[in-house]
Amino acid sequence: MNSEVYDDKVEFPNHLRDHMRASLNQVKNVPKDSKGYKRNVELQGQKTITYTQLRRIKNFFDNYKGKQTDPAFILNGGILIKNWVNNELRRMSQGIHQSKKTKMDTGMQNQFIQNHKKDGIDVRPSKEHVRTVDRYNTQVTEQLKRINELIFKI
Numbered sequence: 488m489n490s491e492v493y494d495d496k497v498e499f500p501n502h503l504r505d506h507m508r509a510s511l512n513q514v515k516n517v518p519k520d521s522k523g524y525k526r527n528v529e530l531q532g533q534k535t536i537t538y539t540q541l542r543r544i545k546n547f548f549d550n551y552k553g554k555q556t557d558p559a560f561i562l563n564g565g566i567l568i569k570n571w572v573n574n575e576l577r578r579m580s581q582g583i584h585q586s587k588k589t590k591m592d593t594g595m596q597n598q599f600i601q602n603h604k605k606d607g608i609d610v611r612p613s614k615e616h617v618r619t620v621d622r623y624n625t626q627v628t629e630q631l632k633r634i635n636e637l638i639f640k641i
Contacts (some may be wrong), residue, residue, distance in 0.1 A: 523562030
């Protein structure tokens with residue numbers, strides 16, 4: 488799924504850029520080589536953020552073991568940026584999931600299994616992964632559903 492959003496960008500709202508400026512001002516006498524300083528300055532000037540940048544920020548927060556009052560945490564935007572990044576990544580993921588689910592609901596082959604090559608040969612998902620609706624004409628399927636409903640009512 489990452490390959491589908493890898494080049495995507497999301498808007499980085501003005502209020503979050505202002506928050507990054509405030510975060511930098513909150514940490515006094517911070518050296519320019521300190522953890523988070525470069526990212527903070529970079530984000531202050533960006534109107535969009537790429538998927539890869541979002542993943543890097545999430546990785547920082549997921550692996551951060553210090554206190555929320557430490558300069559590195561504050562320079563990276565603190566709780567506000569952490570929550571925003573998590574929400575944006577979740578939204579991107581759900582969008583792809585919903586798109587694939589909708590395609591499957593309209594009768595397309597399982598969208599969660601990708602075709603791939605093995606030893607230079609195209610390998611398609613096996614028939615076990617193909618939905619029943621794909622195996623039969625839609626009208627026949629609808630008639631079978633009606634017959635089953637009548638049988639189970641008796």
